[in-house]
Amino acid sequence: QVQLVESGGGLVQAGGSLRLSCAASGRTDTMHNMGWFRQAPGKEREFVAAISRSGSNTYYTDPVKGRFTMSRDNARNTAYLQMNSLKPEDTAVYYCAARNFAAEIRTPNYNYWGQGTQVTVSS
16 A cells, blocks of 8 residues: 655745645555646546656646646655646646556556645636
8 A cells, every 4th residue: 555645735826836745655665657636626637747657757738738847756755746837727636646557657547646735826
């Protein structure tokens, strides 16, 4: 089992930046890809970004390309999501995810989830 805990959310003005962290514990040696998802009020959860096990490959949804950067520090068992040039439409609960099976980075299936952290961007 892997446990994930997100942090770093908050309230920021449009154009500002936030850095989310996702701390993993438990059987972190079994983790493969990690990802970030988000869910806005009244909407379904959507994919935001993913990173390979080594951290060498990343993949982003089009609306965040060029603004968000995902990274991971395997020595610290932590993944990050640097969010720049934030927009009101980025407002959502952000969830960290991980999986313990190998899959192509664009595969949306994950079996471990954090509890989420709220990001609110004011206009």
